[in-house]
Amino acid sequence: MSQTNYLLVYNMFSLGIASMLFTTIFLIVARERVLPRYRMAVLVSATVTGIAAYHYFRMFDSFNHVFGPDAIEGAVYNVGYRYVDWFLTVPLLLVETVAVLAIARAAQSALLVRLVPAAAAMIALGYPGDAGLDIGGVSAPVWGLLSTIPFLYILYILFVELGKSLGKQSKQVQRRIKELRLLLLATWGVYPLAFIANMNSTGFEEQGFVLRETGYTIADILAKCLFGLMIFSIARMKSAEDDKSFAASEYKGK
């Protein structure tokens, strides 16, 4: 791997570690800055970035064992870390999204029993294609396509079903939740592009690898750290709306 490419991926992984780790610590401590009823959403956000921080430490090491100056003979870059990470964190991202709405418990459950299995299926179907596993001769594009079905279903739930419960939120919160959904759509859209970049890289393996790892890392930081901070900001906005004395203790004047 060229020195430029090596340093690019190396620094991206390190940026990933720093972003995930300190978003986690910030959110755990900052949970007290929202009302108790929004703290589960903030805590789940912290759990997502915490799990990702662990995996970025591992990916950083795995990358260095293969491409670093002290590479270990026979080491293979383990793309499994990303998929194990997503298998745990993507369902949790949907949990935090629903939790911050603080809608009735029955309505929450109705959304989650559909979102969580769809998210798990989306990740599980993507892995064999990205890792180049041979399972019954199914090719990478087919795995990619299969994985897209639950993705579209999730979008349907978020944009159509969840939209129905937005009417009860204040104008300000509604706008922020719509931004949140757009962030999710924009960042989750990067993953299939990075998947395709790697898939079509025959003959340009190094370029495909660099594009994929860089793309996944940027998308991860936006989809987990920025997303988690937006969840926190919605929680804070709703806390101030729910309780005037809380608002007075948190903000000076109007």
Next chain:
Amino acid sequence: MSQTNYLLVYNMFSLGIASMLFTTIFLIVARERVLPRYRMAVLVSATVTGIAAYHYFRMFDSFNHVFGPDAIEGAVYNVGYRYVDWFLTVPLLLVETVAVLAIARAAQSALLVRLVPAAAAMIALGYPGDAGLDIGGVSAPVWGLLSTIPFLYILYILFVELGKSLGKQSKQVQRRIKELRLLLLATWGVYPLAFIANMNSTGFEEQGFVLRETGYTIADILAKCLFGLMIFSIARMKSAEDDKSFAASEYKGK
């Protein structure tokens, strides 16, 4: 070991670490989301997953020292980590189950003085069979059988004795506790199967090892992380039932 098998077990151990570690952190912080009388149950759940996180870090390293690209000459995979882990965590899993019921202290003690020694005996009797130790010429199937006796006794206590105290719980909590018991039965049932898979693997040592480690890991994640989160969910349900003002601060509307 084949590359596919190596990566499978490697990623399972890493999944084990991530699941155990972040369930622990989540439960420690989230204990505030239940009434004080249920916090012991949540804290014991966090202790269980914390002890398991430590052992998964160790097993991950032990596995790599034997099968990894930088394997150490003469290193042997240490199955003892699992049994030390279970010796500590399985009795604690029964403690958290009884604790979350919040029944009278005398009734709790009566259950625990029977459950805890039985759990310890079950693990201690399983180890010599799984590790292939030669103690007085007793064979692995016999150790497995001896270990089954306390297991059946635990099931008797949980399904018959504990069932008697369920009448005082709300319908919703009763249903959740029955799910908890079924999860325990289903996941604990995997351990003897993995034990037998390994026992019968003469000639297929690698396959037996992979089946056993994969089976134990999946069972552990369900029996500790999912179990602990269900304990938390029961604690939260009971907190809301016990105290209306707590419920109002934790949930918006109905």
